[in-house]
Amino acid sequence: MSLEKRLEGKVAIVTGGARGIGKAISTRLAAEGAKLAIVDIMLDVAEATASEFRASGVEAKAYAANVAKFEDAEKTVAAVVADFGRVDILVNNAGITKDNLMLRMTEQEWDAVIAVNLKGTYNFTKAVVRPMMKQRAGKIVNIASVVGRMGNVGQANYSASKAGVIALAKTTAKEFASRNIQANAVAPGYIITDMTAKLPQEARDAFLTVIPAKRGGTPVDVANAVYFLVSPDSDYITGQVINVDGGMLM
Numbered sequence: 001m002s003l004e005k006r007l008e009g010k011v012a013i014v015t016g017g018a019r020g021i022g023k024a025i026s027t028r029l030a031a032e033g034a035k036l037a038i039v040d041i042m043l044d045v046a047e048a049t050a051s052e053f054r055a056s057g058v059e060a061k062a063y064a065a066n067v068a069k070f071e072d073a074e075k076t077v078a079a080v081v082a083d084f085g086r087v088d089i090l091v092n093n094a095g096i097t098k099d100n101l102m103l104r105m106t107e108q109e110w111d112a113v114i115a116v117n118l119k120g121t122y123n124f125t126k127a128v129v130r131p132m133m134k135q136r137a138g139k140i141v142n143i144a145s146v147v148g149r150m151g152n153v154g155q156a157n158y159s160a161s162k163a164g165v166i167a168l169a170k171t172t173a174k175e176f177a178s179r180n181i182q183a184n185a186v187a188p189g190y191i192i193t194d195m196t197a198k199l200p201q202e203a204r205d206a207f208l209t210v211i212p213a214k215r216g217g218t219p220v221d222v223a224n225a226v227y228f229l230v231s232p233d234s235d236y237i238t239g240q241v242i243n244v245d246g247g248m249l250m
């Protein structure tokens with residue numbers, strides 16, 4: 001008996017796909033047969049991950065792009081279509097934090113986070129919908145955060161950006177449902193990665209007190225939810241948010 005790989009022949013763009021949660025998502029999609037376009041702001045970082053995938057037999061290519069720049073998004077998507085012939089999946093994963101209490105938050109901190117997390121998601125979504133419409137199929141997943149649904153002290157910029165990507169997924173879902181393009185969001189809670197390793201120990205301990213599962217999540221936990229939302233199993237699911245948070249927000 002040969003088990004079918006569910007994403008065989010599909011081409012997936014994963015922004016911030018070179019490390020952390022993005023790399024786990026790339027790994028999960030590749031395990032199901034997807035070809036990977038790994039986007040990172042630094043070409044050498046993307047290339048190192050892409051070559052790791054190629055060494056294990058996955059068709060993967062690195063693309064340097066600052067997601068905050070619309071021109072970079074357009075060029076990247078055009079290059080992916082030229083290189084692979086199509087684009088079936090977009091995972092808007094690239095994201096940054098610049099935490100500060102509202103009273104201390106600078107305009108630069110606000111602008112930087114909105115530019116990468118929210119505008120970056122708009123930029124890549126806008127760039128892929130045309131080729132996806134032509135194909136009459138596409139899957140878009142925005143990586144949000146539970147703080148985009150509940151707010152968080154010290155994260156005015158980040159929580160607003162993540163609320164924004166949830167709304168953007170819903171609007172994309174409504175505008176393109178009739179073209180067979182599904183758009184959803186995944187909202188991770190506290191996931192153990194480089195991003196959360198930067199948090200002070202007290203902040204990490206505080207998370208565990210509000211997580212019924214009593215542990216942080218792993219990038220693989222997030223990748224599994226993303227896989228479901230880009231697989232044929234979720235073809236009738238659009239405009240939804242799946243929390244991956246050990247029960248933190250219900």
Ligand code: NDP
Pocket residue numbers: 015016017018019020021022039040041042045065066067068092093094095096116143144145146187188189190191192193194195196
């Ligand atoms: P990391 O910081 O580990 O990885 C983020 C990736 O995005 C890096 O590869 C980074 O590249 C890339 N990136 C950053 N800015 C840009 C840019 N302007 N253009 C292109 N690529 C960029 O983060 P995580 O893996 O922890 O997070 C991934 C996503 O999950 C983010 O959207 C984050 O907000 C979200 N999330 C994470 C949670 C957590 O607990 N970790 C919780 C909730 C949501 P480089 O390294 O070269 O700068």
